[in-house]
Amino acid sequence: MKKKQDWKRWILVCVCILLGNTLLAFGVAAFILPHNILSDGTTGIGIALHHAFPGFDPAVAILLLNLILLLLGFFVLGKHFFLTTIAGSILYPLFLAGFERIPNIGALTDDATLAAICAGLIIGVGMGLTMRVGSSTGGMDIIALIAHRWFGLPISWMVNLLGVLVIGAQAFWYPQQALPGLLLLILESILIEQVILVGKAQVQLFVISERYEELRKVLLRSLNVGVTMTMIETGHLEKKQKGVLCILHPRKLHQATELIRKTDPDAFLTVTKIREVHGRGFAEE
Secondary structure (H helix, E strand, C coil): CHHHHHHHHHHHHHHHHHHHHHHHHHHHHHHHHHHCCCCCHHHHHHHHHHHHCCCCCHHHHHHHHHHHHHHHHHHHHCHHHHHHHHHHHHHHHHHHHHHHCCCCHHHCCCCHHHHHHHHHHHHHHHHHHHHHCCCCCCCCHHHHHHHHHHHCCCHHHHHHHHHHHHHHHHHCCCHHHHHHHHHHHHHHHHHHHHHHHCCCCEEEEEEECCCHHHHHHHHHHHHCCCEEEEEEECCCCCCEEEEEEEEECHHHHHHHHHHHHHHCCCCEEEEEEECCCCCCCCCCC
């Protein structure tokens, strides 16, 4: 059974890496390159080198940069990092080179703002799929990780700093593309987070009621969800009793609140969105 689950996991990882890098390469080839939209990471450096040396293929530049950074990551960050990053570091520039050779791929739109929106959505989904399975497209993230390892600098701070530097280099040639580039980065960041968390978010119920034992039973039996009892003390009467804590899928939220209200109309109930849940006792939908 465990081997079967490992195979399913391995297939899912491969599909997400292939699809993610395909979407990433398509978004760059179809929308970013034709409209000279500013981009961060090794993609942005490749575009900047292409502008400085028009005969230089950005896909080649991205591949060379990714390989150099990948080797640097291997020596500094270790074998595990190397193995989880090598696929994206090689596949993305190869796919990009292939998409670049498709005739009129950049003619999907002639509006830079619309191109930035499309690129942000497509690239965000692509990178989100890749990161969801623990992989990466490599690139400038490796420098941020190394800086964190050597100097203790915050990774998010380094990623943002490197992004500003790369985008600034491109803005030297295309200052009018600053706003589309900013729009691209915002949409990309939003989509990456949403794709990584999709299907993992749950809701947490916390109920304070004198009928806590009845609530425990009704939630366990009617919804088939896990319940945790916590010791609490009321603020006004200083009465010691138990609180009911429950994590469940959002689809069950309405049914749960109705059951709670029927059991105790005066129950105090809070609902909190949980980004991700793992561990024994929680069954994913």
